[in-house]
Amino acid sequence: MQVIQHPVERLHTALLSIRKDLIKTFQKFSRAEKILLENGLLPGNSLFSPITIHSDSDWIPAHPEDPQDFQSFYINPYRRSPNRGHNTIYIQTIGSFGEGAVVAEQYVEWLKDYCQAFFYGLVVKLLPPVTVASTACSFRVNNNTHNLQLHAGELLNFLKQRKPSDAFCIVGITMIDLYPKESWNFVFGQASLTKGMGVFSFARYDDHFYERSYTGRLKKKIELKQGDYSVFENYYTPPITSILLLRSCKTLTHEIGHIFGMEHCQWLNCVMQGSNHLQESDRRTLVLCPICLRKLQSAIGFKIADRYKALVHWIEDGADSNGQHSKPTQAFQEYKDWFYKCLRILESETS
Ligand SMILES: [Zn+2]
Ligand SMILES: [Zn+2]
Incomplete structure (x- = not known):
């Protein structure tokens, strides 16, 4: 197994970009949001782990391509974004x-x-x-x-x-x-x-x-x-x-992510990672890494905590009801804890 460990500086540039205006818009995130996004790039942090390659048939060795950082996503003229009339x-x-x-x-x-x-x-x-x-x-x-x-x-x-x-x-x-x-x-x-x-x-x-x-x-x-x-x-x-x-x-959000112009993630374990086979899709996480999260946030404009709360709510909603067809969310439980961990960071700091 190979671990893809990018230097922190490289990940940081991929997140912030080298353009002054884009670095400036990054500063518009709240203090807590910036802590979540930037600390998520540090080696050994408990929220975002590196990508692991298990065989030559995995996506990255089979499809060598340049990774897409926030800046190259942002400046792509063919990228579609939702707007008032198309949302x-x-x-x-x-x-x-x-x-x-x-x-x-x-x-x-x-x-x-x-x-x-x-x-x-x-x-x-x-x-x-x-x-x-x-x-x-x-x-x-x-x-x-x-x-x-x-x-x-x-x-x-x-x-x-x-x-x-x-x-x-x-x-x-x-x-x-x-x-x-x-x-x-x-x-x-x-x-x-x-x-x-x-x-x-x-x-x-x-x-x-x-x-x-x-x-x-x-x-x-x-x-x-x-x-x-x-x-x-x-x-x-x-x-x-x-x-x-x-x-x-995972599949549906990954594919709709492509429609937003997000390419396959090569930075950290992320739902936007490419996948060549079922084992690789199963290894892929449900969530976006900090770099892809910034891409989506820039296209839609949500508060990160609001989005995480909605996702936790989805996991919890209907899971415990005794109804005949309660939502089978057992496979999502590890992510529920993950979202709560993020929310604790986002809510412990005042912006
Ligand atoms: Zn894909
Ligand atoms: Zn990503």
């Missing part, structure tokens, strides 16, 4: 989600509420769910894994027509696997950053996806007819577990 994130579900309509509906609500806390200050809305048939997209059976797959690019075209005029972005989510073109095996998602659109699948976040006994594998060879979507009726979707919810929340 809503729309989520469009495609096909069925989870077994049972109630669970599925709740699951999507939980995702929506999570995004609303993560992108604190923006509105997140669900568009009415659509069936696969109504997207009219192409589909196929994967030759290796024998599951159904939808054509990602055609889903993006569908989303383009559904995008409301006040949208900052529209993201499609589905429990069915995706492929970008015939020659490719699969894709987790596809996005058009300049158009503010993306489509992402959670199919491979099912714990059993890669097993031979995976229920989404079609048992016998079937003749597919494009345009006949009956094969999707009652097609398998993964059970909604705490781990699936955690993985979906």
